[in-house]
Amino acid sequence: MLFAVTFSDKPGKQALRARKLCAHIKWLDRHSSDILVAGSLRHNLRENAVGGLWIVDLPDKSSVESLLKTDPFWTAGLRESYEILHWSKAFEDRRAAV
Numbered sequence: 001m002l003f004a005v006t007f008s009d010k011p012g013k014q015a016l017r018a019r020k021l022c023a024h025i026k027w028l029d030r031h032s033s034d035i036l037v038a039g040s041l042r043h044n045l046r047e048n049a050v051g052g053l054w055i056v057d058l059p060d061k062s063s064v065e066s067l068l069k070t071d072p073f074w075t076a077g078l079r080e081s082y083e084i085l086h087w088s089k090a091f092e093d094r095r096a097a098v
Contacts, residue, residue, distance in 0.1 A: 011080075
């Protein structure tokens with residue numbers, strides 16, 4: 001099943017984000033078969049990230065939640081909250097390179 005996961009970061013944690021970014025990227029790469037797309041969210045392009053967005057392909061929400069709780073951004077305490085939503089992809093046969 002496909003899920004969209006949104007994250008909000010704790011305010012004032014940019015230094016923590018910077019310290020854990022390399023570990024987070026490596027972790028995402030190790031889980032690329034489950035996390036199809038991932039990236040930071042910003043209010044404006046040149047501002048600091050305020051959270052993130054993933055598209056995940058796993059059997060159920062509990063699997064998504066278990067996985068995200070092993071992310072270095074989560075274990076380090078960067079994330080304030082998350083939301084896991086079922087994603088119904090339009091044009092099921094299309095793949096998009098982002």
